[in-house]
Amino acid sequence: FGGIAPGDISTNLMSAAITSAGASQAGDMMQDLKTGKLLGAAPRKQFIAQLCGICIGILAAVPVYFLFTKAYKLGGDELPAPAAQAWKAMAEVLNEGFGALPPHAVTAIIVAGITGIILAGLRQISSIKPYVPSGLAMGIAFIVPAYYSLVMFYGLVVWLIWKAIAPKAVEKYNFAVASGLIAGEGLMGIVNASLTMLEVKTLADLMLLIKTGPGQIIRYLWSFLQ
Known part of the structure; x- marks a missing residue:
């Protein structure tokens, strides 16, 4: 969609969100199916349960979304929506280039990336693994x-x-x-x-x-x- 509609933030953001959500939910559902197999559950019944969950989730998620956005400002203190802010920043970068980022953001990205690689490498050493912080946990702490x-x-x-x-x-x-x-x-x-x-x-x-x-x-x- 970036090639079909360059510069269109809404179209590119929507397509990226659908792709990301679909991949995420597919991974979760496959994990559920694997867990059910290990426990001896019937895949057919699990699949039916997942379909029911999808229908119930749609009926519940849409009104709750409108409720929250009416009660709070999306992206504010009460409803920060960190994942949405990250996608918004990504869309702005794709649309406007690195100039859309705050000052020194590119340097911070490079430093954070190198730090993540170093931490991941250190965690491969069994003797010091318990003392090396998780890069994923540190990243989440910076976002939320x-x-x-x-x-x-x-x-x-x-x-x-x-x-x-x-x-x-x-x-x-x-x-x-x-x-x-x-x-x-x-x-x-x-x-x-x-x-x-x-x-x-x-x-x-x-x-x-x-x-x-x-x-x-x-x-x-x-x-x-x-």
């Missing part, structure tokens, strides 16, 4: 907002304390607790965005909202999304 890194750090501290107190419980419930926290954060994000749209700032506002009834709340949110 600071509070995400802080939350990860707090979670690590809690996990270490939990492991010291009850190592058997950590081994048994580690992934279940982590998955529940991730899912809970996502669900509470939807609730928080809804309350933001409804201008609920205090407990009194929340109590008044509850008294209006669920029907009024749903109609009010729907009027915002239209």
